[in-house]
Amino acid sequence: MWRIMVIDDEARQCRGLKNILLKEFQGEVEVWAFTTAAEALDFFREKGADIIITDICMPEMDGLQLLEAVEKEGSGVKVILLTGYAEFEYARKALTLGAMDYLLKPLNPDRMHAVLEKAFQEISEERVLAGQKESMQRQLDIALPVYMEQQLNQWVYGRLSAADRHEIEEIIACGLPGCVIVTRLRGFQDWSRKAEKELLEDTKYRIKWWMKELLQREYHSISFFSYVLPETFVTVITEKRAGANAVKLLERSVPAESFPVFSGGGYKPEKLFICLGQRSENLFLNIEECYRSAVTVMDYRFYFPEAQLLSAGFILANRISEFAIGLAEEEALKDVVKNMDRGEAFRLLEGIASRCLDHGYPEPDKFRSVFQSLLRHVSLFFHMEENLDELWKHEKEEESIESFMQGLYAALELLVKKAEERGRDKNAAFAERFSRYIEQHYSEDIPLEEIAAVFQLTPTYFSNLVKEATGSSFSRNLTDVRMKRAKAMLQETDCRIYEIARSTGYEDVKYFNRVFKKEIGITPMQFREQLLKVRREADE
Secondary structure (H helix, E strand, O other): OEEEEEEOOOHHHHHHHHHHHHHHOOOOEEEEEEOOHHHHHHHHHHHOOOEEEEEOOOOOOOHHHHHHHHHHHOOOOEEEEEEOHHHHHHHHHHHHHOOOEEEEOOOOHHHHHHHHHHHHHHHHHHHHHHHHHHHHHHHHHHHOHHHHHHHHHHHHOOOOOHHHHHHHHOOOOOOOOEEEEEEEEOOHHHHHHHOOHHHHHHHHHHHHHHHHHHHOOOEEEEEEEOOOOOOEEEEEEEEOOOOOOHHHHHHHHOHHHHOOOOOOOOOOOOOEEEEEOOOEOOOOOOHHHHHHHHHHHHHHHHOOOOOOEEEHHHHHHHEOOOOOOOHHHHHHHHHHHHOOOHHHHHHHHHHHHHHHOOOOEOOHHHHHHHHHHHHHHHHHHOOOHHHHHHHHHOOOOOOOHHHHHHHHHHHHHHHHHHHHHHHHHHHHHHHHHHHHHHHHHOOOOOOHHHHHHHOOOOHHHHHHHHHHHHOOOHHHHHHHHHHHHHHHHHHHOOOOHHHHHHHOOOOOHHHHHHHHHHHHOOOHHHHHHHHHHHHHHHHO
16 A cells, blocks of 8 residues: 655645545555645654655745655655646756656646656565665674674773774764663573574564664664673664654654564563663764663663663653661661561661652662661671571562562561560570579569669669560569468478568568468468368378
């Protein structure tokens, strides 16, 4: 189906020519009609066409100006001029500017038919020739990929000799504005290890050609696979015309939808990331800087894992060079770990991360490093750095902030868990030491302040620790030990009640009797009498 545009400021004549073409070439053509050259040029730049039939004399932009604008696009469209006898000299000038032919008004149907058939034939022949050139170029690309990719890889890192740089300059002209695009193909490395060599080279060629087609309307381009960055190919582009905008061009193209489909065991990307580096007025001279900026943009996909397209313009406008975590935030995190409060620890860490991103996006490696240092400081405070090192030893570098934060939460969870375990061990050790002390000193008067001093703790903290470690208060523990000893003495000795009271830490025998009755339910004397009665009955 041939795509034809008709432009004439006389609306009636414009519609009439469109109808003639649709009738004359029924089923072979699609025709669009325009009454202004500017409107037609906008359509052509967006949709393209095979043939343009345009009047010469039109207001604002005439046919010759339209022809010049179209020629700058470099699309190979065939332009046919409509002219009257009085405008014939304009038509002759148009032929020198690149117009294919002209038609005189009023139109001669036979002449129109012949000119269009000639246009169809020329377009067909050019397409065959282009196909042949593409085939030859493809063979050349397959024959010389290793050498060229090696040279281009060395070039972007500034490692070429002057002679080799001159060789590259024959492909990419010096002095043209442009930028570097870095594209990450997730899963390509694993797939390429299993693919046969011929299939791998053919896949690489089709991927590079795909990128070329995305950009060809506004850019010259050359692509190569990186020897340094895994699953990455690099595209160097230079502008065909002023005003070219790679970001808008790629956004309109929707790269993921146009990515080549490989049948059978062919490659299918898990994810596609396209990152545009900074534009330079002279790409050739500034290739290293342009390449580094594109790689930097690729690093920032850490914050935008779902984005298919990122540009240096956006990243440079939103990144920040400095950020830090305050000492107060670090101390607060230590406190919640110490208190073994998981929920609060997670909320605090999330709040710190959110604050750090309030004013922009820091360098991803620095963001990772600062937060890993934060967790390391907390682990050192609790002498748990070995536990954290063991966890991170098995972790790979996360590609998104979400997965990185999940790793931090896992590390924080480990610290809280270890704090709990150490807390239990510490409580068990304290409980054992406390019990030994009570067993040895229950007969003495033991004020809370004195025993707390023995353990080098404040009375309040000591009291809370006793409760946490044993499940009972200090006074409860002391009373239980004293009553246990009192019952044993009542059963095993003939000591008088006041002697037992003093032996168990009670100077006042009446107070001892009250405590004993409260705890056991009967007085010490009644307890002894019951024991004697049981023994007599047993003897009988």
